[in-house]
Amino acid sequence: MEKILQVKDLELSFHTYGGEVKAIRGVNFDLYKGETLAIVGESGSGKSVTTKSIMRLLPEESAEFKNGEILFGGRDLTKLSDKEMQKIRGKDISMIFQDPMTSLNPTMPVGRQITEPILKHQNINKDEAKKLAIDLLRLVGMPKPELRMKQYPHQFSGGQRQRIVIAIALACNPQILIADEPTTALDVTIQAQILELMKDLQKKIDTSIIFITHDLGVVANVADRVAVMYGGKIVEIGTVDEIFYNPQHPYTWGLLSSMPSMDAEDAKLYAIPGTPPDLLNPPKGDAFALRSEYAMKIDMEQPPPFFKVSDTHMAATWLLHPEAPAVEPPEMVIERMKKFPGSRYYEGSAN
């Protein structure tokens, strides 16, 4: 498969009054053509910052690339000038944001907001751009698109606005679409519609999607691969099945255990104790060690390297070191692992 984007050893810091916040501390991943990669993690794990740094949307005054590169189309995005980035943003890589209520300009008709990137990046005139915008609105399922072009954002519902934002993002058939929690601010029923729409559109225009979310239910629904982020690092990455049915990192275990499930008889939800690490003074070893009941001495001293679980699956935890003692994952995780061929708890035929 063709790698469309490569993020290598990315390190990024914010300079704040309190000091240097190391928001991303060495992130590596590849994005393949046509796939959907979900990045999951709690608030402050660095998932949004990672994608915003791909788009170079972070404030130039305070955000600084410390190391690493972001390769796209043979170029390192971290080294491009703002002028060069403008040609990529909205054309090759575009983005959908979390809150559709605030991501549209309140005093500009939506038609103009959709034609803006078209006119900017494609060599066509206003009438053609308008036609294209109407087609896009129809594509995202907006009834009577001709009439709605002249309307202002406040005349649309939240779900409709997110459809408009998606139309804007897809206006130039981007190669990569970054969706930063696109359904978090929406009602559950609307969420499903928007997800359905995104899956549909992905097939139509063959784009790769980076999908940021903290909702594992959504991940199971849309993603091909999943990267789990914690404390500014990816701690585990693999295919959706691998992450859901053969997780290796204690943090992933915690995440899965805290996910409400329909068939669980015991209605009590698990919560990961403690708070995320302070990235102003990041911990020396494994950032999750303080909150993990599987912590070992080495976790406090040395950050774990990635251990390969399969060709597609890697996890950064000392538990995978051959000398590490075997531990029992939480009950719920074992239940899941029983269904996964290749996991040590596999009990035969899964569905």
Add this chain to the structure above:
Amino acid sequence: MARYIGKRLIYMFITLALIATFTFFLMKILPGSPIASADKLSPEQRAVVEARYGLDQPLPVQYFDYMFGLLKGDLGISINQFKGANVTDVILSRMGPSAQIGFQGMLLGTVLGILFGMVAALRQNTWVDYGSTIVAIIGISIPSFVFASMLQYWFGLKWDLFPVALWKDGFMSSVLPSIALAMFPLATAARFIRTEMIEVLGSDYITLAKAKGASGSEIAFKHAFRNALIPLITVLGPMAVSILTGSLVVEQIFAIPGIGEQFVKSIMVNDFSIIMGTTIFFSVFLIVVILIVDILYGVIDPRIRLSGGKN
């Protein structure tokens, strides 16, 4: 929207009627006679003068005469200063210079203020920003009469760049007073636009515009500017008030034959009908300005325009 304007108009009339009534009775209980040389006149002479101005009528009759006159735009007759001249005519004849310096001051102030505020917001935390912030603080803090005296002393007396006072050199005479009046609107607009711009520039739709590939100037002008500018309409009211208040002292300082100078003079010589007339004129002016500003806000902001007026 129509209902909203209707309601506002009714309020406006109640307010104006109250002001007129209030002013009328205040003038009646004011110590001293409206006739300047009353003490020197014999009772007979006095009666003649009083009859001429309708002052011999019972109070309610005087009141209703006055109120009906107001409806027709008649503000009564000046007794002392202009010997029987119609107050409305006196005010209208002095409107020109006041309107000119007021308008020029407002225009200069808002345009420069918007510019200062924009630049400050786009170059946040640079010397441009600090400079414009200092100008804004000074503009809001230093009273117009102190500022006007300073302008007059340096630009008029010391350096002889502009006429020191009087209304004899056309536009040149209006320059210093206009600048003096412009300070407050300038400072208000600069502060306001800076805050609004910074807030707008931090909003999600600006990030989305950036994600579309828009350039810095496209973001500043196509997206941020309009959204920052609309709320400025809300401070146009206070700005107009400051221009009017300022005009009283600025016209005095530069000896401009305008309404403000006239008003201060009439206070000094107890010309009750001019005081009343000007008070009512000022009130009408300010109330109408505020009404227009509110309606304008509804017309310009699509969010209010289409939801049919704010409540």
Add this chain to the structure above:
Amino acid sequence: MTQNYEKLPQDAFTRIPRDTQEAEKISKPSVSFWQDAWRSLKKNKGAIISLILFGLILIMSFVGPMISPYEPNDQTITHANLPPKMPIIENLGIMDGVGTLGGREVDLYEMKNVEQNYWFGTDGLGRDMFSRVWKGTQVSLFIAFVAAAIDMLIGVIYGGISGYFGGRIDDVMQRIVEILTGIPNLVVVILFILIMDPGILAIIIALTITGWTGMSRVVRGQVLKYKSQEFVLAARTLGASDSRIIWKHLMPNVLGVIIINTMFTIPGAIFFEAFLSFIGLGLQAPDASLGTLINDGYKLIQYQPHILLFPAVVLSLIMIAFNLIGDGLRDALDPKMKD
């Protein structure tokens, strides 16, 4: 990503128990709202310098007339119109007693045989400007503080009642305020000054007669906002009385905007007092406020600019200081508040 493991120490893989205390530890110490506000105010250089500056001016307004050997209203005709002269500073070429007389620069103190120094010079009646400026500052500040305090008192009570009780009471009270705020402030102040005997009292009454409406609006808005929030509902459910809700739950939340608003009322009142004095409606001679001093000075601007200079500078400094303190407080107490 390496798969060749380096040799790790023997005990590297010993399990350590999870220290829940440690995990739940909140790394930042908790600070109260007011501590936090004070912290961010301290970071605001403009506000802190202004606070010190205003403190100095306030002290001088009391100490100034005392340390000057001259009474503010004492007239020494032979010492009239002297320019400022201050020891030490005179060596810098300013405030050295030199003034223009008939187009020539001369040391007027020598010419008139004046032994003493008048730090801020004298006015046309030979009164010491130094003691007059500080006395005037005292009067102006007094007027402004009293007016602001009355505005605050009436505004808070009126707005509080209107917002807290709501319904018909609120309707009626708001209609009254709407009409009152429709009347231009300037007009009301001038009319009231006209019918009352000029003086400090007249100015204070004129300033407060409609001045409180601004405060009442803000307080009403805040009370309306907070009274429907869950913590107030919770207190009510638990049987808290009206007065307990008002004092224990609403007041602490509304206090911030009351303070901010008052900080902006004070310079407003100082301005209006000076304004009225400037157009001749302020204090009557020989009493002085900054406004009357500026008015007196303005008349002599061409020949004796120092008479205008000192009161104008003090007035401007007070105004700037209060605006900066107000800005600082607003940022510290309520970063989201805009009006």
